[in-house]
Ligand SMILES: *Cc1c(COP(=O)(O)O)cnc(C)c1O
């Protein structure tokens with residue numbers, strides 16, 4: 329199967345184009361000024377249910393919707409486009425809108441970048457002791473773009489917001505300087521848009537460097553969902569699978585961190601075959617997804633998704649709370665609702681599926697899970713815990729926030745029982761203020777889902 333991308337300029341080439349209503353076409357044209365739009369022939373022909381496209385989660389996943397912008401924003405933008413505003417005026421307004429969508433949540437750019445011998449490593453993030461994120465420059469796009477994704481600065485023109493790095497040598501040097509790192513996570517964009525030969529250069533550099541600490545190479549990817557033919561019929565599919573086998577043969581765990589949002593993404597022949605081919609190389613596939621209104625805010629969707637994943641030999645790993653960025657007002661789910669959906673879904677499945685953890689917020693201090701909602705001596709509270717912390721000592725220690733039915737993110741919460749701060753707050757504030765600390769303490773994540 330040959331890959332064919334669709335964007336605004338060739339929207340009318342989509343076989344189902346005739347089915348799109350005029351107002352949907354307008355929404356795509358206007359909203360995609362702000363949120364990048366890209367889909368492809370697999371998503372369009374095999375995933376989307378065109379008989380019911382308006383409410384189809386897989387349509388909403390790729391196609392911009394009018395209410396992803398606030399009504400006044402949509403109106404202003406429409407007027408500008410209709411009145412043929414100058415390119416510079418339009419670009420200025422679009423950039424303004426994008427900045428209101430908070431492209432780098434949970435921290436500031438200046439805290440993101442570790443240094444090595446005085447040199448800034450702009451393609452690396454290192455927040456949690458054991459795991460380093462690596463953004464290979466050739467992997468900063470995707471086979472299709474999720475409408476909820478906050479990584480659009482990486483795909484669009486806001487250059488100063490990008491993370492990428494070319495030299496694999498620097499990654500190896502950084503790993504040697506930081507022996508606590510056992511996992512390297514290739515991420516993007518989607519690293520699986522890279523040619524096998526390019527990925528191999530990076531992997532070989534790591535594989536053949538003397539790094540006894542390195543146990544796991546992870547690949548964060550949505551390719552299984554958006555382009556399973558990557559592992560079946562692309563010209564270098566076989567080469568790619570050989571590369572995976574080579575990693576396993578060298579005793580390194582190759583972990584696919586696969587991003588799925590809905591069980592319907594698991595139902596085509598192509599994905600079933602792709603999963604089975606990847607697993608046959610010795611690689612393992614773990615799965616994760618954010619919880620999103622209009623896409624998967626239903627316990628049934630999650631329990632079916634986890635069961636199907638396990639049936640296919642994948643391991644459910646994380647459910648994330650939709651984060652405080654992008655079209656958050658369209659996709660956001662309250663913490664109350666997130667906790668309810670997770671627990672309802674978790675209840676329905678057997679212990680084999682309960683490797684999944686969540687709902688988890690990737691916030692500045694760490695990954696914070698909502699354990700549940702309960703009453704302690706008459707006060708209704710959220711019970712929370714760190715799954716990952718900027719300080720690893722924070723992990724696993726339950727703490728409490730006052731219940732707030734509207735809260736959507738950690739920032740919205742205040743400590744329960746009238747306490748003046750959360751137990752980690754003083755230390756956290758100190759950590760993010762000081763400039764010269766090891767990378768894992770300073771870095772924030774702009775990555776979450778893949
Ligand atoms: C989630 C995440 C990781 C990986 O965490 P695990 O719990 O080990 O999967 C690493 N770095 C950042 C910045 C993350 O957000």
Ligand code: SF4
Nearest residue numbers: 470473474477550778
């Ligand atoms: S969520 Fe992942 S696959 Fe989707 S657009 Fe963002 S980076 Fe790409």
